[in-house]
Amino acid sequence: MSDGPAPGADPARTAAAQRQRLWLIVIGVSAFAFVGLIAIVILTVGSSGKIAESFNEGFAKSYFPAMHDGCIKTATAKLAGSGRDPATDGDSTKIESYCTCVVDGTRARLALADLQAMTLNHAAEPAASTIKSIALECKGKSGL
Numbered sequence: 508m509s510d511g512p513a514p515g516a517d518p519a520r521t522a523a524a525q526r527q528r529l530w531l532i533v534i535g536v537s538a539f540a541f542v543g544l545i546a547i548v549i550l551t552v553g554s555s556g557k558i559a560e561s562f563n564e565g566f567a568k569s570y571f572p573a574m575h576d577g578c579i580k581t582a583t584a585k586l587a588g589s590g591r592d593p594a595t596d597g598d599s600t601k602i603e604s605y606c607t608c609v610v611d612g613t614r615a616r617l618a619l620a621d622l623q624a625m626t627l628n629h630a631a632e633p634a635a636s637t638i639k640s641i642a643l644e645c646k647g648k649s650g651l
Contacts, residue, residue: 534629571613578610598651608649617637
């Protein structure tokens with residue numbers, strides 16, 4: 508089984524399939540982080556007044572590293588799928604720069620409530636369009 512497109516494959520369908528896989532990865536990582544975070548909050552927070560605060564802190568501590576890791580894996584796979592070796596030509600540094608930029612931009616421009624909504628619905632606005640905008644900005648800055 509090959510990771511690349513089949514000979515004669517429609518490039519638009521291949522690109523659409525790659526976008527779909529990316530979103531499935533983001534949704535899966537977000538859902539996993541969200542469920543784990545709820546379990547931690549339920550088990551460790553005794554005071555009902557601090558539940559929301561603890562939840563938001565825990566969500567941010569788990570969401571952003573998971574977002575960064577997912578970004579690295581997806582960007583590396585995308586470059587490898589296009590025939591480039593991510594380990595050469597400084598691409599690994601560009602990928603790290605791109606993913607750090609996306610996470611930092613997301614942290615700065617979106618409220619945690621918007622990100623939490625996006626974990627349940629990857630097309631939730633304003634998070635979805637804001638992250639797409641951030642990703643485009645970061646792509647230009649990183650040189651990918």
